[in-house]
Amino acid sequence: MTYCVAIKLNAGMVFLSDSRTNAGVDLVNRFRKMTVFEVPGERMITLMTSGNLSISQAVVQELMQQSGSDDNSSLWNVNNMFQAARLVGEAIRTVYAHERAAFKDFGVEFNVSFIVGGQIGSEEMRLFQVYAAGNFIEATDENPYFQIGEAKYGKPIVDRVITPETSLDEAAKCALISMDSTLRSNISVGLPLDLLCYEKSSLAVTKFTQITVDNHYYQMIHRTWGARLREVFGEIEDPTWTRGGEGELDISTSGVARPVFAPRPHGSEVRQLNANTQYLAQGSF
């Protein structure tokens, strides 16, 4: 599968993608999922893809072939990022029109999604997520990031850390931690990673790296984050249990919390509490 995350900050944008694809567990390959359309000083548009690889490659191909000189006819000459997202959506629809009959015959789901972000000329940076139907949504200050693919494992850290004020380097670190958590919990996501940090208004790729297992910074993240997480975990106090009452309590009248007990057949309808049971009143736990 795939994990890609893009974050839009006041200072710029971070794009991070893995490079594992699989068709079943016995067919695992590497494909890079980030493509950059760049005219230095004029536009920088980054695409990231997840879903069926044959679809996403066809869509990227479709976008690369568009070189028309008419305004808004290709990613090379769209006037703004909204038009760029629309072009990506239209490319998806073009591929869908071509594939739908065969996909239907073979019961293959038309499954693809894109992240499209960047900046064109004097327009603000913008970030979009484009769905398989070609429709799309835009990131806002309230939701400054998008994830596609195996997004859930790596979502909590992004939710906890990222705001529009986060610096580019911090956001890159956050994206890498988010990726590390995903890699640890899901084997369908894998190295190497493409990391692009776009500096606002640079209108060019100024910070990019491909991260393999040998990358020292990623190794440090991988080692340190897990270890520090366990440290913090150890520092948080364990729960202490207080006894709800002494001796035998009638659960039907006690005010303490109790589980849903299945009623015992052929026996007393009212269960007698075990003398040692530590039922807890709310808040005392």
Place this chain on the structure above:
Amino acid sequence: MTYCVAIKLNAGMVFLSDSRTNAGVDLVNRFRKMTVFEVPGERMITLMTSGNLSISQAVVQELMQQSGSDDNSSLWNVNNMFQAARLVGEAIRTVYAHERAAFKDFGVEFNVSFIVGGQIGSEEMRLFQVYAAGNFIEATDENPYFQIGEAKYGKPIVDRVITPETSLDEAAKCALISMDSTLRSNISVGLPLDLLCYEKSSLAVTKFTQITVDNHYYQMIHRTWGARLREVFGEIEDPTWTRGGEGELDISTSGVARPVFAPRPHGSEVRQLNANTQYLAQGSF
């Protein structure tokens, strides 16, 4: 939706479930998802459910109605936990047989899964996950936990912290952190929580609490974990970028990492690197 997690340790077992169900976002209700079959001193079996509520309730009802005195005919008289898991599987199949025609007509998916754990007599504690088809798998030392429902958000912390040697209270803390991450990232999971800590060989419920928003310990977890996570995040050094080369580099011959660039139409095939681009050699990032 739902999030339930059960962890089997040397010292006992931890069961944690939320209580939110929803049929669309405009029909959100509370249903407790943990049911305990207990004969103190003889057996303690905990069920947790996720999936279609009508199915899981029907399955629990089916199991509660079984009171036959024949060996292995109900959870009250099964001789071991394997038989208990099998009974749960059979109850699911019974409900399936009853519902399948109508579900098929209405295009409703038969979606349900169970966690079944506990201890009977002198047998070891055992933990199972039962699927909608009634088949099941058992937890082992290598994989000492199961999750059902919205499992992914809360998986990384469990993966990083839990081993069979973890203490019961630590595992309860881990389950609550895992739940907190899930609640934060997914509104279909909600308080109150049922938390049951089963102490090995107690053959009874000795530690249970229901956690609402007022619970001090959960409030502390919620507050502290997020804050400490951000602290640790802040302590990990940000990446530093080193310049791959000075001046204009020909990307076709440079050894440094570069993104996949879409080839520019009507222009030079070989992209000229921006003088300010900080392309990074592997490991220097």
